[in-house]
Each structure stands twice: as structure tokens, then as C-alpha cells.
Amino acid sequence: MRKIYLISALLIFFGGLAFSQTKAGTSAAPELTIPVGAKYTAMAGASGVLADGVEAITWNPSGVDWLVGNGQAMFSYRKYIADIGINYLAIVGKFGFGSVGLSLRTFNFGDIPVTTEFQPDGTGEIISPNFFVAGLTYSKRLSDRVSVGVNFNLVSESFGRVSAVGFAFDAGVQYRNMLNVPGLSLGIVVKNVGPSMKYGGSGLWVQAVVPGSERGLTFYKIEPASFQMPASFEIGLGYNYSIGEFNNFSLVGTYQANNLYALDAYKFGFEYSFKNIFAIRAGYNYSKAGDVSSIWHHYTLGAGINTESLIGLKVTFDYAYVPVTYFSANHLFNFKVGF
Template sequence: MLKKITLIFISLAIILTSLEAGTSKRKGTAGAEELRIPVGSRGVALGGGVVAEANGVDALFWNPAGASFVNKSAEAMFSHVSFIADLKVNYLAVIANFGGVGVFGLSLKSLDFGQIPLTTVDAPDGTGETFSPNYLTAALSYSRRMTDRIYVGANFKLISERILRESAVGFAVDIGLQYRLESGLRFGAVMKNVGGNMRFDGPDLEWGVVIPGSEPGAPVRSLRVPLQEFELPAAFELGFAYNLKVGEAHSLTLAGSFQNNNFTLDEYKGGLEYSFNNMLFLRLGYSYVNEADYIFNSPSFGVGLNIPLGGTLEASVEYTYRKVKFFNNNQFLTVRVAM
């Protein structure tokens, strides 16, 4: 079995090297960039390098394979982040464990842009009206423990974007794998946001015009502007993690990953977590892109607290602070309930 897993990771590495790597020239040419916005305080606190470490409901975003590494019947989480440029991101996810059948999950991510002044050609300073774009991503997830070491999972995403009366709809899939050893060493890989192109369309792209030079009374003709399709921000990520027990009450987790992006430069992520009695968690992480002005080349710090509520019921509250260049720093708050 170990040879088969090794072969799988070698094959994934070959896929990684054969993918069209992103460059700084390709930035801004993909759409649906909300798919790349991270959710969940723990993963961000560890620099985002948790492709091999994420588990339970928290794994749905990072690597759906880890959702089946859970000993609870059900888990739910809500995460909120004040992102850049006054953008708010809310995320809600639930999973249900059906034993040998697998783990099923649902998640919903929404973006709150606030109220934006409406401008037109005739009123470039604003009409006095406002609007708010509506960006929503819903996902159905499935994860299963194939053996005592191998976990697989997938997300099936519906992507909806609406600006005024124009909208775009797309579909994407994430496919993940985790390999966990009893020694505490773990490996993970995931392909994210693989799907077809999207394109905006709507009634505001069509209007009536009179052909210049036409005689008086000439009929009004319909003019429609077709918009260009855009690709999704696909990525491939490969990582490892190691969990070390230090006595009965203490443990350390080291996690890291490499992410190849189709439309931007490669990312290097890593972090360290200290756990006391599996109740108090202190976290430190860093993500790096080889670009001087990359706004997320910065450290992140986090803390988590597990709260037993009696029986099998427990809750956790997690907070992460991430420094950001040029914008306000990010603050992530996550609440999780398990039973």
C-alpha cells in the first residue's frame, strides 16, 4: 500500500510540473477570485499550509479529504473575516458522519461588498443610488476513509456572481487526498477550482441606438455588447504535516505546503501549532510569494479554545490576526460546534 501511495504522490508531482504555471503577467486574468479567499481561523493562522493537516468540518475549504478524519457524528462551523477594502466574508459549513458510508458536507460562502455608489456616463460623480454585488459559492462535499491511512474527498461547487442585473454562473470541483501515518507524519494533495469558464450576461448589456448619419425618423436599432469568458483560478497544492506528542498534555504540529497557481505566482505556506490538553491552542504561520508587493507576504497569529459542553457535545472559538500590506489587517473569527 505504501508503494501505491508513493506512486500517487509522484504522479501528482508530475502533474504539478506540467501545469501551466502562473506568472505576474497573468494576474487579474482569471475570474471568481472569491474562491481563493481563505476561511477558517485555524488554517489561516498556520499560514494556509494545512492541506495535509486539516480535519473535520474545517477541512472542507482546505482539503475535503480531511473531512472524514473525524470521530464526531456531526460538526458545524461559522467563520467571519474582515478582508481587504472593507470586504466582509461569511462562511457556514456542516458535515454529517455516516460511518463506513462516508462524510457528507454542505458549505456556503458569501461576500458582503457594502453599498457602492452607482455611477453612469451621464453622472460620473454618482446618481445618488447605491448597489451591492452578490457573490455566493455553495458546495456539496463528500469524504471517505478508504483505509486506516488513506482519506479522499471532493467538493462540488456552484458559483454565482451578480452585479446589478448582470450575472454569471459556473461549476467547479476540488479533489483531495490525505495519507496519515501512526507516527504523526501526514501528506496531503488537492486540486482546487477545476471547472469550465464563466461569462457575465444580462439585460443591461443591450440598449437602443440610432445609427450615426441616419435620416430623421430612422428606427432605433438594438446594440448588444457580448462579454468575454473568464477562467477559474485553478490550483494544485501539495503538503506535509507532523504531529509530535510531548508528554500527556502537550503537542506540537508542524505543517507546510507548496501551491501552484494557474493565474498567479506559486505560494509557500507553513505554520506551527502548540496544543495544551487539546483545549488551548497557540498558532503561528507565514505565507510567501516571490513578489515584493504581494500583500499577504506576512505572518499570522492565532489562538483557539475548545470548550466541553457535556457528553459528546463540544464547542470551540478561534481567532486569527493576519498582517496585510497596504490594507487593514485581517481578523478571522470562527465558532465550531461538534457532537
């Protein structure tokens, strides 16, 4: 019963944080909301609350300590909209006191020409935005069914002569074989909770003349607005079912409450795996926003190969396909190795 009380207390606490305000608008650090990792993205993110091992870092840190072996490392690449490239690198090690992970997300925007209201064709100056997210994760299994975890993120954004730094954390819990039902699991996670971000730097100083002033042309600082982090709350229920020794099916449903940057969403995911070697995946994401306010299609697809049974190496390859309106479809590639 104490496990049930723990789950209930965390659910109330996390839900209170996430529902402190509910509106869709502009947020700080939107890069925190971009999914990385092909396996769970292929299921529309529905199964992310029940993720395990190194892949759980960005989905639900409580699942990290469920990794098999002493550790895992992972590299992921996503071709995002407008030719933006997202690289993700993470490593996890298991210790006597739990599992500890490190992660790094970098964003490649390419070179962008600088334009002004007086030089709309460009000033000749080129900027290269530099965005990254560095994370530190801790996860611990409290029993053979319950695990908890936290993830701390350092967010850095800079372009031209302006920059911003922010902090955000994720916290989650997983309860496996819930109510003594084999294969039934519950996952809860609150993500991207932290103080507001605000830009600063010499690029905010501009030359201007104040009407009616005798000072003439002088420098004035543009005072930027601060923006809240894109906090969200997710609760998901999953069920794994095996037929014989070779066939395994997974079904997951997740409700995501977005605090600021988007409307609430309902996610559903499916995975079929054969002998834990080959897997096919699909997902469906429904939001009240509908097709009008979102460029993302509802469905996602993907597949994966685990080579351990084939060649004896703990190496996994995963792929996800995410269709997009107006832009080229997103392709995600995953490479994971265990040790």
C-alpha cells in the same frame, strides 16, 4: 504498496491539471481563493492540505472523514478588505459510506452607488452585489492512513442587471503516519477546477451610435470576455510531535502552484497546543511576487480554545489575524461544534 501507488497516481494527475498553464493574471470567481476558517488561516494556509473534519471542506475535502464523532457544524466570519464581510456556514455528517458535507459562503459588499462617464458623482441608483458559493462535499477513509475526498462548488455572482454562474470542484488525498512514521502526514489537493465563467444579462445592452451608420441611436450588446477558474495545486508535509501528555507541536510546509490568478507560493505553519485545550498558531507565506504586487503581509497569527475538556461540550473557538497593506487588518472568527 498499493497506497503508495495511489498517492503517486493522484499526484501526477493533479499536477498535470494544475500546471497546464502557469501565469498570473485575471481569473473568474476570485472569491474561491479567499480562505475561510480561522484555524488554518492563522497558519498561512500551510496546514490546510492536512485539515480534518468540517474545516477541511474548503482546504482539502479528503480530510473531512477524519472528523471525531458523528458530525460537526461550523460558522466563520471574516472581515475582508474594503469592509467586505464574508460569512461561512458548513455542516458535516458521518455515514457508513463516508462523510457528506454542505457549505455556504456569502459576501456582503454593502450598497454601492452607480456612476457613469457622464455622471461620475453618481446617478442616484444603488446596487448591492450578491455573491455566494454553495458546496457539496464527499470524503472517505480508505484505510486507517489514507483518505480521499471531492468538493463541488456552485458559484453565483450578480450585481445590477448582470450575473454569472459557474461550477468548480476540488479533489484531494491525505496519507497519515506516512512510511510508518507516527505523526508524519502528506496532503495533496487540486482546487477550483471547472469551466470558464462569463457574464450575461440586460445590463450589457447599451445605447450607442455607430459612426457611418444610418441606424442612429440604437441598442447594442457588449460581448463580455470569459475567464478561467483560479485553479491551484497544493502539496504539503506535516509532522506532529508530543512532549508528555500535555504538549503537542505541529509543523507544516506546503507548496502551492497557482494556475492563473497568482504566482506560486511556499507556506509554513506552526501550532502549539496545551492539553488540547488552548492553541497558539503562526504562519509564513512566501511568494515570488514579493511585496510589490501583493497587499498581504507574509505572516499570520492566531489562537484557539477547545472547551470539551473544560465544560464537556464539543465547542471550539478560533481566531486569526491577517495583516494587510493599505487596508485594515483582517480578523477571522470561528465557531465549531461537534455532535
